[in-house]
Amino acid sequence: MALRLFIGNKVYSSWSLRGWLAVRQSGLPFEETVAPLYDDSWDARREAAEFAPSNGKVPILWDGDVPVWESLAIIDYLADKVGADRFWPADPAARALARSMASEMHAGYQALRQQHTMNMRHVYPPEPLTPEVAENVDRIVALWDQARTRFGQGGDYLFGAFGAADIMFAPVVTRFRTYSIPLPPAAAAYCDAVRAHPFMVEWTAGADAESWVIERFERNASV
Numbered sequence: 001m002a003l004r005l006f007i008g009n010k011v012y013s014s015w016s017l018r019g020w021l022a023v024r025q026s027g028l029p030f031e032e033t034v035a036p037l038y039d040d041s042w043d044a045r046r047e048a049a050e051f052a053p054s055n056g057k058v059p060i061l062w063d064g065d066v067p068v069w070e071s072l073a074i075i076d077y078l079a080d081k082v083g084a085d086r087f088w089p090a091d092p093a094a095r096a097l098a099r100s101m102a103s104e105m106h107a108g109y110q111a112l113r114q115q116h117t118m119n120m121r122h123v124y125p126p127e128p129l130t131p132e133v134a135e136n137v138d139r140i141v142a143l144w145d146q147a148r149t150r151f152g153q154g155g156d157y158l159f160g161a162f163g164a165a166d167i168m169f170a171p172v173v174t175r176f177r178t179y180s181i182p183l184p185p186a187a188a189a190y191c192d193a194v195r196a197h198p199f200m201v202e203w204t205a206g207a208d209a210e211s212w213v214i215e216r217f218e219r220n221a222s223v
Contacts, residue, residue: 003030004062006050008037010207012217014118014171017203018071019059021167024199025086026078030061036212072106075164087164094151098158098165101143105168112136116179117217118171120207124219126180140172141187148186156193170194 005023007016023030035045035058046056054060054069061068061077068077079087089095111132129137147158147165154160158169173194176183183191194200 003028004033004050005030006033006035006058006060006062008035008058009210009212009214010034010203011120011210011212012118012214013037013058014113014174015057015071016059017118017171017174018167019061019074020203021170021199022071022075022078022087022164023061024202025162025164025167026082027086028078028082034210037214070106071168072102075102075167079164087167089151089159089161089163091151094147094159097147097151098163101147101158101165102168104143105165105172109136109140109172112140112172112175116175116181118174119178119217120174120204122178122218124179126182129181137176137181137183140169141184144169144187144190145184148190156190158190162197162199166194166197170200 003023005019007013007020010016020032035051037058045051050062051057051060053067057069059069059071059074061074063077068074075087089098111130115130115133144158151159155162157163158165173191175181176191177195195204
């Protein structure tokens with residue numbers, strides 16, 4: 001039986017992107033259902049049985065009658081099924097850093113999240129960052145540099161091969177582009193590599209095909 005993954009709009013839903021990338025990374029077959037966020041039917045839809053375990057949040061993954069929600073939980077569940085090395089570096093020191101970075105991403109960077117919501121439809125002209133957002137960006141770039149310098153020589157991603165840490169930071173990569181946030185060359189090259197990954201190209205095509213507009217996540221933009 002194929003896995004079933006329920007996600008939100010591909011244009012806007014950062015957590016859905018992480019869950020979707022995790023399932024694609026697993027290599028397992030799955031059925032995808034997009035649940036439009038915040039439309040007139042959203043409150044009723046999120047009370048349906050498929051969303052009950054996550055209290056109406058996306059993404060939620062069903063493996064038969066087993067539900068898994070929260071992106072890190074989905075990653076770890078899938079890693080148990082297909083092998084941890086599909087998601088995490090084999091080297092213990094690299095794996096420790098990757099897990100720490102993924103967890104920090106899961107819980108942190110509130111200013112960046114709140115002031116620069118995910119929106120794959122636009123590229124906004126650059127604007128000055130608030131001190132809080134600038135601090136978040138500096139921290140992220142420093143972590144990326146540490147991972148790439150210590151463990152990333154074997155490929156284009158944080159730990160060489162594409163994995164869980166890249167999945168967790170993928171929505172940040174989209175935000176940096178959407179809001180034209182300036183980055184040092186190494187960080188910009190990493191973002192280019194993530195956007196060019198086949199899974200990200202596939203997700204971006206799905207986002208481009210969406211017509212839903214959620215006004216709370218929009219502002220005047222130049223496409």
